[in-house]
Structure formats: structure tokens, C-alpha cells
Amino acid sequence: xxxxxxxxxxxxxxxxxxxxxxxxxxxxxxxxxxxxxxxxxxxxxxxxxxxxxxxxxxxxxxxxxxxxxxxxxxxxxxxxxxxxxxxxxxxxxxxxxxxxxxxxxxxxxxxxxxxxxxxxxxxxxxxxxxxxxxxxxxxxxxxxxxxxxxxxxxxxxxxxxxxxxxxxxxxxxxx
Numbered sequence: 203x204x205x206x207x208x209x210x211x212x213x214x215x216x217x218x219x220x221x222x223x224x225x226x227x228x229x230x231x232x233x234x235x236x237x238x239x240x241x242x243x244x245x246x247x248x249x250x251x252x253x254x255x256x257x258x259x260x261x262x263x264x265x266x267x268x269x270x271x272x273x274x275x276x277x278x279x280x281x282x283x284x285x286x287x288x289x290x291x292x293x294x295x296x297x298x299x300x301x302x303x304x305x306x307x308x309x310x311x312x313x314x315x316x317x318x319x320x321x322x323x324x325x326x327x328x329x330x331x332x333x334x335x336x337x338x339x340x341x342x343x344x345x346x347x348x349x350x351x352x353x354x355x356x357x358x359x360x361x362x363x364x365x366x367x368x369x370x371x372x373x374x375x376x377x
Contacts, residue, residue, distance in 0.1 A: 311327060325342035327339070
């Protein structure tokens with residue numbers, strides 16, 4: 203049944219962390235999950251977090267240079283690396299997830315609508331996105347008459363915010 207598939211997908215992707223083929227913008231993924239690991243290439247006692255290290259200072263990345271190296275074996279092997287070649291973790295990050303992090307990523311839209319008769323509507327709402335630091339109030343009106351309708355919505359907010367002073371119009375018709 204479909205609900206079993208949806209539940210098992212949720213367990214794998216959210217609860218267990220899932221696996222994702224991440225890639226840099228403008229490029230395609232390597233179609234391989236993981237396969238790289240961090241090493242102390244510059245031998246300074248720490249893994250610096252920089253996937254590239256020019257060991258011979260020739261201003262070129264030679265084969266074998268860098269703190270990100272390919273691992274041998276197959277996906278699922280114990281020694282298989284959990285990072286991609288850019289240093290992004292691709293293999294199961296479930297231990298780093300929490301319900302609070304997931305709730306923080308949600309975008310919340312709240313609103314009230316009041317109809318006066320069947321012809322006029324007043325609307326007020328609130329747009330809240332914790333991750334994107336967006337919290338904007340919204341207002342709107344709606345008019346209906348003889349099968350035609352007009353709606354207007356306005357989003358206010360801080361000066362300089364991309365959604366500030368956004369106006370939305372819609373026309374509709376029953377047929």
C-alpha cells in the first residue's frame with residue numbers, strides 16, 4: 203500500500219538521514235554516494251576542513267594532494283568514505299537531526315478571512331519562516347459579483363526585504 207511506502211521513505215530520509223548525492227552548483231553529481239574521506243594531508247595535526255592542499259606549492263592540485271581522498275571498495279563497505287569530493291557529507295546524517303531542526307525549516311502561513319454577505323471579503327495573515335528570517339504580516343480583500351471575482355493581497359515587512367510591498371492580484375470567473 204502507498205501509506206507503507208510513504209512511511210518507509212520518511213524513516214529512511216528523515217529519521218535515518220538518508221543518502222544524498224550532493225554537488226556544487228552548475229555541476230552534476232557524480233552519481234555515487236560518498237567515496238571520499240578527510241585526511242591530514244598537510245600533517246599539521248588537524249583536518250583543516252579545506253578539501254584542497256597544495257603540498258608542493260606549485261599552485262596546481264596534483265594527483266594525491268588534498269585533505270579529501272578517494273576511498274577504495276564499494277558503497278556499504280566499512281571503509282567507504284561518507285563525503286563527496288567537495289567535502290560535503292552524503293552518507294546518513296540521521297544522528298545530526300532533531301525534530302526541532304525540522305520544525306525550524308517549516309514555513310508557517312496563518313490567516314483569517316471574514317466574508318460580509320457573499321460579495322466582500324477581508325483577509326489578514328502572517329508569513330513566518332524561521333530559517334529564512336522572514337516574518338511578514340499580510341492583508342487582503344476579495345470581491346465577488348455575478349460569477350466574477352477579484353482578489354488583492356499585500357505583504358508588508360522590513361525595508362530591504364525581498365517580500366516587502368509585494369502586491370498580488372487575481373481575477374476569477376465561474377463557468
